Amino acid sequence: MQQEQGRISSRQLLLMITGFTFGSTLVLSVGKVGQDNWAAVVLGFLEGLLIALLFTTLARRFPGMSIVEIADKVYGRWLGKGVTLALIWFSFQLGALVMRNFADFIATTIMLKHPC
Numbered sequence: 001m002q003q004e005q006g007r008i009s010s011r012q013l014l015l016m017i018t019g020f021t022f023g024s025t026l027v028l029s030v031g032k033v034g035q036d037n038w039a040a041v042v043l044g045f046l047e048g049l050l051i052a053l054l055f056t057t058l059a060r061r062f063p064g065m066s067i068v069e070i071a072d073k074v075y076g077r078w079l080g081k082g083v084t085l086a087l088i089w090f091s092f093q094l095g096a097l098v099m100r101n102f103a104d105f106i107a108t109t110i111m112l113k114h115p116c
Contacts, residue, residue: 010056017052
């Protein structure tokens with residue numbers, strides 16, 4: 001059995017980021033912006049699309065390299081490690097934010113009478 005290398009294509013990355021951004025925007029913007037909900041969805045989608053295009057451009061410019069390898073090549077060994085640490089921190093921070101938003105969403109929509 002061959003071991004998976006854990007790599008995704010630039011198109012898969014673009015679709016994942018677009019789906020995440022669109023879903024998060026819809027879940028988080030409900031009731032907070034009122035009648036301007038459509039504008040929040042469009043702006044969130046465009047922002048996510050820009051980030052996705054940035055990552056897909058990097059993936060095409062440096063084929064076969066991970067984001068850590070790209071940071072080391074672009075910024076040098078030491079500054080590249082700092083960028084890598086910032087990306088790891090951002091990933092954990094974003095994961096915690098998503099979990100908090102999901103828990104708030106469940107608490108406000110499904111468990112209305114449950115004490116928080």
